[in-house]
Amino acid sequence: MATSETPGPALTPAQWRLVEDLAGALGPHQMLWLSGYLAGLAENRQQVDVREDPQATSARKLRILYGTETGNAAEVARAVQAALSERGLTSDLSDMADYKVRQLSQEEDLLIVVSTYGEGDPPQPAIGFFEYLEGRKAPKLTGARFAILALGDSTYEFFCEAGKRLDQRLEDLGAQRLSLRVDCDVDYDEAAQAWTDAITQLLRAEARSVPTFAAPASSVEVVATRYDKRNPFSATMLDNIAIVGRGSTKETRHVEFSLEGSGLTYEPGDALGITASNDPVVVSRLIDTLALQPSTEFKFKEQTLNLGDALTNRFEITTATPRFLQYWALLSEAEALKQLLQEDRAGERSAFLHTHHIIDILRRFPVADVMPQGFVSALRPLQPRLYSLASSLAAVPDEAHLTVAPVRYKLHGEQRSGVASGLLADHAEPESVFPVYIQSNPHFRLPVDDVPIIMIGAGTGVAPYRAFMQEREVRGAEGKSWLFFGERNFRTDFLYQSEWQTWLKDGTLERMDVAFSRDGREKNYVQHRMKEKARDIFAWLEEGAHIYVCGDAANLAPDVHSTLIDIVVTEGRIGPDAAQDYVRSLQSDHRYQRDVY
The missing domain is CATH 3.40.50.80 (Nucleotide-binding domain of ferredoxin-NADP reductase (FNR) module)
Known part of the structure; x- marks a missing residue:
């Protein structure tokens, strides 16, 4: 899910009316694609101009800044830098936690990727950057330009608030937008890629006098397979034991995985990402409520999917989002849901989403004849879950240990469990295989050995x-x-x-x-x-x-x-x-x- 705001570009009234008419007919992803397409056309025209004008201007200094809590914004920022580099554009990449804020007055173009923590706060490592930028010592930035990619979770009331704050503050300081801010939900991959493509093409089109040279074939290295979030390693579970005593009011487990043969490494403070699947019981209840069959096949993004498999392995089927609420309000025509979608009901909407899973909404506002492709299009992709690593590779080579407390609670009279924690507690035994990857956490690191x-x-x-x-x-x-x-x-x-x-x-x-x-x-x-x-x-x-x-x-x-x-x-x-x-x-x-x- 991505949204944007209009900065009011300098167009003629006739041109602006055309833009407004077109924008009203396009979705967010279509607008991002179109911006990239137009940037590409501009690049082609400017390439002609370069041949005619040897005095074409060079590219401006470019910096990519990111603010992250769990590492997602850092991952996206690195991908942005790689995309720019492939097009011959040089950029500096900085973590807001380490960035020297006094450099702001010297920046020309800023690309910012920032996540929102909790109820609208900046990531903890980026607090110092926010305090400086929003404080009275922040410099005027009239010569700078910026573009912001905001990461967030739409189930929270202050969705992507950190990105929105930066967007407004940079404008207040006199900086000009390179492009519209894009607000991404937890399924940010497609929106982030579209934003990156559009920005890259735009900047490449402007860098009219910067030549690019392809690397000689002999210098290209063959990179070994790298396991990460998009390509997880199939890790075998070695152990899964309760580590609380009999009679405990809590349930906590020690879980061990083998990383042998993966080449994965980590440092103390990092996390293990687990690509989990949904509880079969929850899947079954949802399909029954929809009055559909698990074997039902349908087309989705040019793929043929099986409903049972899709709801088990590909989509989030518990947490409801504003996107799903909008879809179900349209389908059910429920006045209560329509009311919750109004702009001035953000607090009530957030409270409703936190107390109603998807199945609760289906039961409360029933709909007949639900089309499977329409239903899954309103869901978010199933996201990996992160767990702090409870082990050091120096002590246990090729192993990853976790300390897991299953999330369990009652909602509307029915027992509920966390997706990954419930799976690990209830359905995982030694020799089970789970797709895993390492999520680096550079903001939680041991100091040198002699420091307390x-x-x-x-x-x-x-x-x-x-x-x-x-x-x-x-x-x-x-x-x-x-x-x-x-x-x-x-x-x-x-x-x-x-x-x-x-x-x-x-x-x-x-x-x-x-x-x-x-x-x-x-x-x-x-x-x-x-x-x-x-x-x-x-x-x-x-x-x-x-x-x-x-x-x-x-x-x-x-x-x-x-x-x-x-x-x-x-x-x-x-x-x-x-x-x-x-x-x-x-x-x-x-x-x-x-x-x-």
């Missing part, structure tokens, strides 16, 4: 810290390590307890503080343990320690962040504003890193 680290996590958020300790143990790292871990009950939920005790004994882990929220009359969490150890935490930070947070984004992350600021206020004897600056400097120096979900 403070690790804060709850539940499965402890996974990357197991990888950290394995890595430091193998390397013989001398830096101090301190773990704050929280769960419900000491007796049943102390994940990897024996391993932590071993690391404490051999000195790999120097300190460990735990909080088990259900063991006492009052609930205690990791932030309470942090307050108790405030003096020592601040002393470690003053020594140069790196601090990490992994776990729940809704509660753990903001509570720990607030506690950290309070600790700096108290122990640093400074005011709240100065404490926030202190913590912000930790973030900009990559000494405060988060992996939250």
Whole structure:
């Protein structure tokens, strides 16, 4: 799903009326294709101009900036740079987390790929960039041009908000749009490719005096097969065991995969992507509700699909989106759904989507004679799920370990499960095969061996810290390590307890503080343990320690962040504003890193 906004290009009134009429008749992808087509025509004409005009101007300086939380925006940005390079265009690629913001005043053309985190926030590593750009010190950018590709999730009320903020702010600072902003849903591949093609053709058309040279055939290297999101490796499951005690109120599993023969490598802090399939029971219920047959065949994007297989392996069939809501409102003619689609009902629409799966909408607003191709066209492609790696390749070569807590809850009186976590818990056994790939996370990395680290996590958020300790143990790292871990009950939920005790004994882990929220009359969490150890935490930070947070984004992350600021206020004897600056400097120096979900 992609949307754009009109910047008002300089056209004659007659030309503008033609553009408006055509735009009203085209969909987003058609408009993107057309922009690329027109750019191609312009390039052909300008190539003629170059032959006639030897004084044609050269290309402007080009920078690609990306802001990412999980790595998707980084992946797209790298693909954009590769596409530009193939057309002979040189560009600089920068992560917003590392970009020197003072360079903004010198930029000419900016291509920005940015994701939105949670309810409209920028990615955590990009916060410093946003604060500078939206602050009073931001420079005027009257000579600059920009284009933005925004990644988001349309089930959230503030869809692609980070990209929208940048788009508006750059305009306010005087920069001119190279093209319309494009807002992408989680199935961003096609829209991102169309945006990339259009931008590449546009810039190539302008680079009239820049010659391109094809590389000699002899210099082309044969690249070995690379396993990634689009070409996952079939990994065999080695183990899948419960790691909570009998009587636990939670369900947490330790899962191991073999990566032997894949050539895949990873670092502590990275994630494993799993290409999961939908629960057969959920698929069956959905097909029954549609009054269709699993064996029904239909055409979709020039392919013949089987309905049962398509709903099992290709499409998201649980989470409803505005796109699906629009489709079902048209089909059902339900007034309640039409009301939710109005622009001023964004909050209500978001709440409805979070409390209704697709099957709930089908049951509540029934429709007869649903065409399978129309139905799947309203669904999003099934997306891989990411899990923080709980292992270090240095300790367990050719293996990838995960700590998985199945997502389970009741909705409308029916038990529901997470797509991948439910599959791993209920249907996966040793020797099962899963398509997997590595998702790099450069914003959650160990420092050099002699630097102290403070690790804060709850539940499965402890996974990357197991990888950290394995890595430091193998390397013989001398830096101090301190773990704050929280769960419900000491007796049943102390994940990897024996391993932590071993690391404490051999000195790999120097300190460990735990909080088990259900063991006492009052609930205690990791932030309470942090307050108790405030003096020592601040002393470690003053020594140069790196601090990490992994776990729940809704509660753990903001509570720990607030506690950290309070600790700096108290122990640093400074005011709240100065404490926030202190913590912000930790973030900009990559000494405060988060992996939250």
